[in-house]
Amino acid sequence: NFVSAVVPPGEIGIRFEDIGALEEIKKTLNELVILPMRRPELFSHGNLLRPCKGILLFGPPGTGKTLLAKALATEAGVNFISITGSTMTSKWFGDAEKLTKALFSFASKLAPVIIFVDEVDSLLGARGGGSEHEATRRMRNEFMAAWDGLRSKDSQRILILGATNRPFDLDDAVIRRLPRRIYVDLPDGANRLKILKVILAHEHLKSGFSFEKLADETEGYSGSDLKNLCVAAAYRPVQELLEDERKDYGNNEAPVLRPLDLGDFVQSK
């Protein structure tokens, strides 16, 4: 119970195609992670090509970092362990050494595996001088020691994937261990359009609905904001149907769910 999730490949249920936009990032992750994990023999000759051991995804909240991590595990066909920095520093209080060792020995057994560390800044943030909590400091040192101590065989089959909204808070030693850093930006209009197409792929939309118009009107929205907007709008037909049912005084026709109308849900950011 010291990790928030352990999921075998095939059970995550998220693939790259479920993520709108972010094509360049998917391509980079394919080269850095998927190929070496699927075809390790291609990376075991010479010194130039080595599987990447640590990647940092950074950028504003809700831009799809967690989604990318999960889809990456699916696409690479590897196990997925997810831990959250802030939960670890609060829950693991006092047991840092034991639990860190347990995490890494567990990961070695599950390898090939991606260990996703969300809010990596909480766990591996910069040294906070005298004010820093002793337990946090111990936790970070234990984590980095266990990470460095992975046997070389395991280190090629265990990828640490960190995510943060606060990259400048990370300790230099941690940054060095995450040699590939990928910025996950807020989507522009064209990318909001792609994300909306993914989010609304299976919805019954009101006739005349324009994806382009909605993408234009949602300047500043993250993927998560777009999803929340669509979910909020999807409730309205349900409420209307319940209302229709209440008003239906013996009419023969059963009320039907109206198509999704997103028109008046947008609030400018």
Ligand code: ATP
């Ligand atoms: P945080 O930094 O706050 O942890 P995050 O970058 O990890 O956020 P996610 O948790 O991956 O963001 O995204 C939240 C939700 O937003 C996703 O579960 C998904 O529903 C939606 N979402 C975000 N980006 C996209 C995208 N590019 N395509 C489709 N859905 C998206």
